[in-house]
Amino acid sequence: MITQCPILPNQNSTYRFNISGQEGTLWWHAHDLCLRASLHGAFIIRPRNGASSYPFPKPHKEIPIIIGEWWEKELAQVDTNIRNGFFADEPSASTINGKVGDLYSCSGVLQDGYVLDVEPGKTYLLRVLNAALFHEYYFRIAGHKFTVVAADANYVNPYTTDILAVSPGETMDALVIADAPPGRYYMVALPTKWPLAKIQGPVTAYVTRGMLQYKDTHIHGTEESDPYGNVPVVPDMPDMHDKMVSFYFHGNLTSMEHPWRPPVPTDVDEHLFLVLGEGKTSCRRAQSCTRRKGDGDRNIRVATMNNVSFELHSQMTSLLEARYYHAIDMDALQELPDRPPRVFNYTDRTLIPEGPKEELLEQTSKATVARRLGHGAAVEVVFQSTALLQSNAHPMHLHGYDMFVVAQGLGNHDPEKDVVRYNLVNPPLKNTVAVPNLGRAAVRFVADNPGVWFLHCHFQSHLSMGMAAVFFVEDGPTAAASLPPPPADFPRCGLGDGSMPHEYYFQTRKDSSDA
Known part of the structure; x- marks a missing residue:
């Protein structure tokens, strides 16, 4: 679970939230x-x-x-x-x-x-x-x-x-x-x-x-x-x-000047270059993994960011609550890499069919991948689509934020030539950015909404296969800029006796040292 435990059968939950500044x-x-x-x-x-x-x-x-x-x-x-x-x-x-x-x-x-x-x-x-x-x-x-x-x-x-x-x-x-x-x-x-x-x-x-x-x-x-x-x-x-x-x-979409449209970040604190593709990884023992006729190995196809496929740990509380109660150690998670492990021609069409060339590049692993962002940091993410196993276009969605889409293009991202062509005047402000097939898109946003926010492809097949990551956004200097405590009626989950796995032991209140 990312932000909350599920609402179970015969139960309900009421959401209360502020929509000021939104239309x-x-x-x-x-x-x-x-x-x-x-x-x-x-x-x-x-x-x-x-x-x-x-x-x-x-x-x-x-x-x-x-x-x-x-x-x-x-x-x-x-x-x-x-x-x-x-x-x-x-x-x-x-x-x-x-x-x-x-x-x-x-x-x-x-x-x-x-x-x-x-x-x-x-x-x-x-x-x-x-x-x-x-x-x-x-x-x-x-x-x-x-x-x-x-x-x-x-x-x-x-x-x-x-x-x-x-x-x-x-x-x-x-x-x-x-x-x-x-x-x-x-x-x-x-x-x-x-x-x-x-x-x-x-x-x-x-x-x-x-x-x-x-x-x-x-x-x-x-x-x-x-x-x-x-x-x-x-x-x-x-x-x-x-x-x-x-x-x-x-x-052809450009943003309109509006009283509550935030300024476009011009100076960037965090740079991420995320290569979106598909790969293979070994099955877990309990899984049935035959993918296609003639494929005798024990690998299954997964979707990846920088060759890592997202998979949640078996924690019995949400990552958001674990973050609030300091019940999770970031070292227990795998950090979302800034860059892919190998640089190659990402849009090379010869990588579409299966073969030794694409196999050399697609090996991947599964992990709960996360990235810690300082409160107020200006973040730039470049999404790069690949030809690996023809992984298609990608509607990339970020919870909790709108992103300025400062660039979209076909082919490989060129950090020297593309950046000078960024639209920093009126880029569209979106929560879902369409990364073109065999192309790239660059977005910028300011990490000023504390919490745990899911970044994922909105093609359900790619999400289920692991094209996702989590942003842990730190608290700001004031209570208003910090994550509030979970409401009393927040959905809860856990083992039958209410206990939690050791790696995500859930505290019911903050220690005095956390105040």
Whole structure:
């Protein structure tokens, strides 16, 4: 457990937190195994003074659009399969606001999709979030354009586009004007795939669609013509393997000046260069580790940062509580390395297939990897995607913080040439950064929120495989800048008799020497 023990069956927990200085679309979800596929929702923070204070035209209506997945398989088993090296599991369908749409039939009956009714000339604010486990989605509405005004609950300079690219964990707020001829227009959510043939798992398409329809054009069914004699308009969608759509979309986002937007750090105290890839490690004795036909060794595939795959110790309390009570020794954890153990051509496409070349570079280990950050330290993290076993793009998410995305690019990071091109004027402020396939992204933030914060890829497969680490942010000089004690009703866990493993012995109160 990172920040808390789980809420057990037949129990509940109430969260109380301050949202001052925040506006926009966020979301909540389970963080246990793959359960967030069905346990999630939108969390919308509106301006205190109402919609009239938005830094864009007041919309007629605000509409949450949640892109998700429909799973028939047991989600806990899906997670177990991933951890044991099996990657064939896929959702049965994609959903828009919980509906699979008219491309799917259940018991031989085509399903209704989500329908958005609009009035001509009105402006609508769509709050789009991707709650899917495994895929980025391209989202398009036939005959209409989007004006993106916010990303991850941070305002951006208005950006007009006809397509949204939303990675797992990301949110995008976009204005849509109902300015097309009266009729019905499909909205399509297309899951993206790897640019080249993936070496594990089938390439399947489970695109879904809903409908934007103008007032007085509604009839039952979707393929029939409306009262004007028009059949629904279908948008042209890019190839699902075309990752450049996402690259250019995210590259066009810039932050808007706003009273509570923090300054961009210009001087950096901590530098981290994190190489994101996949590798192999030996199985633990209790695991079943056969990954693919013909693979006779006892290795399983894992996801890594600098060749280390994250795995929690068997402590029976959260790392956050252990940190507060000083019940954990940082020496007992493995420090997140500043750099990978070996420098190589990270985006060399010859590393995609298995062979002796990639095998030399992919050997890895499992550990609880953590990094201690001093309170107030300005931190720069460069995420570098690799071609190892074609590890794909990575939506990297940091709990407890927004990050300035000062650079995104294709190819290998060049510390001499790239830094001088950083956008330190208006970089987008995000909690999830889209690291391009065979590319890199650089972020900066100030570590001023004390606690234990999870950094991980938001592709659930990569998270379950270990592409994660923990930041331990130290207390500041005042009580207001320090970690508060856990509330009395904080979820607890432990052994049946309440005891804790020796390495994470949990104290019920601080020693007087800790005061």
